[in-house]
Amino acid sequence: xxxxxxxxxxxxxxxxxxxxxxxxxASVSKELYQAIRExxxxxxxxxxxxxxxxxxxxxxxxxxxxxxxxxxxxxxxPETGLVYVNEPTCIACWMCVMVCPxxxxxxxxxxxxxxxxxRCRHMGYPICAEVCPTQAIxxxxxxxxxxxxx
Amino acid sequence: MEFIQKKTIDRAVEFFxxxxxxxxxxxxxxxxxxxxPECGFCETGLSCRDCLQGPCISHPFRDSSKQGxxxxxxxxxxxxSLLRLVLKGTMVYLxxxxxxxxxxxxxxxxxxxxxxxDQILKxxxxxxxxxxxxxxxxxxxxxxxxxEEAGIAPEGIARDLFKASQNLEGGMGGVExxxxxxxxxxxxxxxxxxxxxxxxxSVFGDFIPTRVEVSLGVLKEDAPNLLIYGYVxxxxxxxxxxxxxxxxxxxxxxxxxxLIPPFCFPQVTNYGSQEIPIMTGAVDxxxxxxxxxxxxxxRIAKEWExxxxxxxxxxxxxxxxQWARQIVEKAKKSFDFRRNIARDIPEPTEVAxxxxxxxxxxxxxxxxxxxxxQVNGIVILSGSNNVKYTQDHELLTMAQEFLKNDLLCIxxxxxxxxxxxxxxxxxxQREKHCNKIFSEILSSxxxxxPSILDFGSGDTVDFLFEIAKAGKKEMRSLPMVAVFPEAHRxxxxxxxxxxxxxxxxxxxxxxxxxxxxxxxxxxxxxFCFEKFGSKLNITTxxxxxxxxxxxLVLKALKGEEGFGLSGKPWx
Numbered sequence: 001x002x003x004x005x006x007x008x009x010x011x012x013x014x015x016x017x018x019x020x021x022x023x024x025x026a027s028v029s030k031e032l033y034q035a036i037r038e039x040x041x042x043x044x045x046x047x048x049x050x051x052x053x054x055x056x057x058x059x060x061x062x063x064x065x066x067x068x069x070x071x072x073x074x075x076x077x078p079e080t081g082l083v084y085v086n087e088p089t090c091i092a093c094w095m096c097v098m099v100c101p102x103x104x105x106x107x108x109x110x111x112x113x114x115x116x117x118x119r120c121r122h123m124g125y126p127i128c129a130e131v132c133p134t135q136a137i138x139x140x141x142x143x144x145x146x147x148x149x150x
Numbered sequence: 151m152e153f154i155q156k157k158t159i160d161r162a163v164e165f166f167x168x169x170x171x172x173x174x175x176x177x178x179x180x181x182x183x184x185x186x187p188e189c190g191f192c193e194t195g196l197s198c199r200d201c202l203q204g205p206c207i208s209h210p211f212r213d214s215s216k217q218g219x220x221x222x223x224x225x226x227x228x229x230x231s232l233l234r235l236v237l238k239g240t241m242v243y244l245x246x247x248x249x250x251x252x253x254x255x256x257x258x259x260x261x262x263x264x265x266x267x268d269q270i271l272k273x274x275x276x277x278x279x280x281x282x283x284x285x286x287x288x289x290x291x292x293x294x295x296x297x298e299e300a301g302i303a304p305e306g307i308a309r310d311l312f313k314a315s316q317n318l319e320g321g322m323g324g325v326e327x328x329x330x331x332x333x334x335x336x337x338x339x340x341x342x343x344x345x346x347x348x349x350x351x352s353v354f355g356d357f358i359p360t361r362v363e364v365s366l367g368v369l370k371e372d373a374p375n376l377l378i379y380g381y382v383x384x385x386x387x388x389x390x391x392x393x394x395x396x397x398x399x400x401x402x403x404x405x406x407x408x409l410i411p412p413f414c415f416p417q418v419t420n421y422g423s424q425e426i427p428i429m430t431g432a433v434d435x436x437x438x439x440x441x442x443x444x445x446x447x448x449r450i451a452k453e454w455e456x457x458x459x460x461x462x463x464x465x466x467x468x469x470x471x472q473w474a475r476q477i478v479e480k481a482k483k484s485f486d487f488r489r490n491i492a493r494d495i496p497e498p499t500e501v502a503x504x505x506x507x508x509x510x511x512x513x514x515x516x517x518x519x520x521x522x523x524q525v526n527g528i529v530i531l532s533g534s535n536n537v538k539y540t541q542d543h544e545l546l547t548m549a550q551e552f553l554k555n556d557l558l559c560i561x562x563x564x565x566x567x568x569x570x571x572x573x574x575x576x577x578x579q580r581e582k583h584c585n586k587i588f589s590e591i592l593s594s595x596x597x598x599x600p601s602i603l604d605f606g607s608g609d610t611v612d613f614l615f616e617i618a619k620a621g622k623k624e625m626r627s628l629p630m631v632a633v634f635p636e637a638h639r640x641x642x643x644x645x646x647x648x649x650x651x652x653x654x655x656x657x658x659x660x661x662x663x664x665x666x667x668x669x670x671x672x673x674x675x676x677f678c679f680e681k682f683g684s685k686l687n688i689t690t691x692x693x694x695x696x697x698x699x700x701x702l703v704l705k706a707l708k709g710e711e712g713f714g715l716s717g718k719p720w721x
Contacts, residue, residue: 016189019211022211031692033665043211
């Protein structure tokens with residue numbers, strides 16, 4: 001399974017990933033000039049933690065959000081292994097928001113759904129990795145640290 | 151991020167693009183693709199790097215990071231982004247004026263009209279310290295009063311520019327105050343351009359419409375080709391032309407003023423394709439100024455073994471006569487040295503008549519034609535090229551649309567060169583671009599009139615004032631607009647700002663870095679309309695084509711009722 005790997009040493013905290021994720025994924029117009037003026041504001045699925053770390057969903061192998069979700073809204077795509085929110089069934093209980101160890105799930109008060117990164121599963125390539133000027137965000141195969149014997 | 155578009159509509163330029171690709175030579179379009187996506191915060195004016203606590207941004211999508219470290223919010227950030235551009239652009243006009251005045255004062259040239267030249271030199275001194283009292287009298291009183299009411303009447307370069315620049319250092323100035331400082335700074339640029347034009351007339355003699363050859367075909371196969379790139383002191387340019395004539399060298403220009411009486415400099419190409427002439431192999435020496443010149447020329451010139459001489463610099467030649475001699479000598483030597491390099495010059499050239507002024511086109515006749523409804527309005531086409539658009543496409547398509555709708559089109563600077571490449575400045579091709587009736591009306595305005603009139607330095611505004619005077623109206627009540635279809639430089643932003651301050655609504659593409667703030671965008675339309683009776687229109691829709699843009703302008707000129715100044719409906 002491929003995941004987004006962030007290199008802390010390369011991240012300059014320029015927020016471009018947030019800006020383009022907000023425009024390309026979260027906005028209705030998909031155009032920066034118009035997205036800026038949209039109400040409610042588009043919510044980017046990635047955010048820059050502190051000064052130099054772009055953080056988005058890690059798509060945990062044992063995902064607490066899936067465990068916590070009371071009605072199966074939080075799901076895993078069986079083909080790709082990516083965790084996503086099935087928005088029509090979300091009841092906005094925010095259990096996933098509470099249990100996420102990385103704090104990357106956004107409760108959207110206006111839309112009453114949990115919003116999180118699905119690693120652009122319907123796009124060819126994740127937008128944050130594509131726009132990152134220093135290539136701090138990369139799409140790589142997940143390294144399996146655990147051996148089979150373990 | 152892949153970005154595909156047609157690079158240019160100029161066939162001569164297009165011919166060289168596959169060659170560049172074969173030689174793995176990166177041109178402006180390749181470098182632009184390498185830059186994508188460009189910084190969204192800078193593009194929308196939501197960033198600031200005026201101090202070392204930053205750089206700061208105002209995040210459009212997050213509740214945090216809405217203000218910079220010092221507390222600048224998105225509105226101020228956007229307004230200041232514009233001010234920063236305007237200040238830089240104003241410096242361009244002031245530098246050109248100062249450079250020219252310095253050349254005259256150091257006796258580099260003998261002025262044709264000594265008395266008038268001295269008067270203008272005095273006016274420049276007055277502009278530096280007091281805002282040019284004499285100059286202010288040349289503007290219509292009503293316009294001057296409006297500027298004084300808004301607080302933007304020039305008070306002197308020293309005071310205005312220093313104060314305006316301090317707005318970027320801090321303070322509590324709001325959006326409107328910051329915008330007014332931008333207008334104030336831009337007016338100085340406008341005055342400087344006007345003075346530069348007057349000075350040029352008094353030193354070299356009055357402008358007369360001149361036939362200028364345009365396109366890559368102007369390069370000579372069997373003579374040394376000396377190319378002048380960008381702004382180079384007119385005095386040095388004239389000396390080079392004199393010297394080249396004696397020594398049998400051929401001088402042409404790129405992004406440079408084509409007319410320095412009695413000489414005219416054929417225009418090889420315009421801004422967007424300035425790298426292409428070198429690729430013909432027929433360029434033997436390049437003299438460059440700073441403005442308009444892309445640093446990429448160095449690498450391409452090295453590839454074709456073309457020496458580059460800088461006209462500006464700390465160690466520049468002080469004596470223009472000697473300097474010009476050296477330049478031409480070097481061009482000849484380079485021609486001999488480069489004999490074994492193949493020359494591939496596209497043949498066709500286009501003729502353009504450039505350098506009209508109010509003496510050749512009667513403003514009264516224009517006003518009469520406006521009143522009769524023979525001319526539906528006046529459009530000023532300005533700006534140069536922007537790699538974000540197919541080179542010349544927006545400008546040409548919009549010009550054609552305007553001509554179809556019987557609008558009198560005036561162009562200047564690089565816009566003229568771009569339009570000249572397609573024959574719009576050639577009187578012989580007038581009937582091809584305009585309908586028969588409109589073509590006859592144009593020909594009745596003066597002698598040898600092309601579809602689009604190119605006005606010399608600073609003369610556009612004078613001409614428009616004369617039209618307003620002839621109609622006993624204010625500029626803001628006349629059907630006039632200025633259009634910048636492919637702008638890219640800060641001096642073009644300055645030009646757009648002073649055009650708005652003079653009461654002419656302006657359309658500017660691409661969007662200025664103010665789109666991040668709704669308040670600043672609105673201020674440029676509603677607030678400007680209250681103050682000057684004109685708007686600076688910025689479109690945020692990136693996906694509209696040139697025809698739609700032209701229809702926006704036409705709609706604004708027509709007014710909601712769909713009637714022109716004459717009261718007669720448009721056909």
